[in-house]
Amino acid sequence: MTVYEHFRPEERVFIDHILDMKERVIERYTPRLTDFLDPRQQRILTSLIGGEDGIRLSLCGGYEHAERKRALLLPPYIEEQGELFRLAYLEVHYPDRFGSITHPELLGSLTGMGVSRDKIGDLLLESGKVQFICTQELASYFALNLTSVGKMRVSCISIKSEDLLHSENKWQEFEGTVSSLRLDTVLSEIYRLPRAKASEAIAHERAKVNWEIVDKRDFDVHAGDCLSLRGFGRSKIISCDGLTKKNKIRIQYGKLK
Known part of the structure; x- marks a missing residue:
């Protein structure tokens, strides 16, 4: 082995x-x-x-x-x-009276600058504040070159670690049963979708498993996997707990609040 x-x-x-x-x-x-x-x-x-x-x-x-x-x-x-660990902490300033910045917009702007996702840590957005963590060698690059996010003009400054937003993901837990651990079947259960609609979303590359796009509906998921479906949010498989009398698999899962 x-x-x-x-x-x-x-x-x-x-x-x-x-x-x-x-x-x-x-x-x-x-x-x-x-x-x-x-x-x-x-x-x-x-x-x-x-x-x-x-x-x-x-x-x-x-x-x-x-x-x-x-x-x-x-x-x-x-x-x-x-x-x-060579971490850097940055805060994005923008005119919030004209709108807000979303997580996908910020990530898209950062990676759109030619930077690998692996060089960027958590994005923190809360109460009108926008912050992110990156490798130390990229701090000055972002501070100089991050001038827009979406349609919003922005500026970017370095901050201290103690000034970070300390938010923790909050998960709402559920239990359900599925006929298999195929991705389309599990997404159908978690997001209360017809299986055909879940399969279509997967085929159009709207589903991710552990932060990677998966376009195969028969992809097997496991306990501990983090899932997301564009437009429906993130979820995770907490545990797979055996079979029911009808040979369905019991799963416990969480959905990000």
Whole structure:
């Protein structure tokens, strides 16, 4: 049995990257820092390295409830320090009397500047404030070049970590049953849609599993997966709890409030 058998085929490139980092830390005794990882990638990383002798693993996204985090792999003799994560915190100023900025608009503007999503952490939007976290080397680039979000003219300034909005995702939990763990079937249950409509949305690349677009309706989902359907919000599979008497699968899931 190989390590890959525990994960999905499309995750093999990421697994190889982590195993290479692990080998470098062990052989060269030097710290290694990842880009921002989504929660699924963090779970994979922890399962591959979490109990490894000779390596200390630490995750940081800038605040306590951060979703996207950078991982630091340390040899045992190096002390962990916050600055080793090389995070930057920025705030976007705009004339809110003319409108507001949405999460998709902000993300689209940032990645539209030629920056990989892996270099950007959480986007924080609350009570008229707009902030985001990124790798340290991109802070000055965004401060100078982020001048618009959507149709809104904006400016961007660096802030301190203590000035961040400390928001935590709030999930409303539900229970349901599905005939299978196919993506179209699960989305149909969670969002109360006809299965044909869920399948159509998947075919039009409106569905994501663990932050990646999935266009196959028969894609199998698992406990711990984060799902989203454009126009319907985000959800996650909390657990799969066996079969009913009619051979349906019991699932517990959460929907982002």
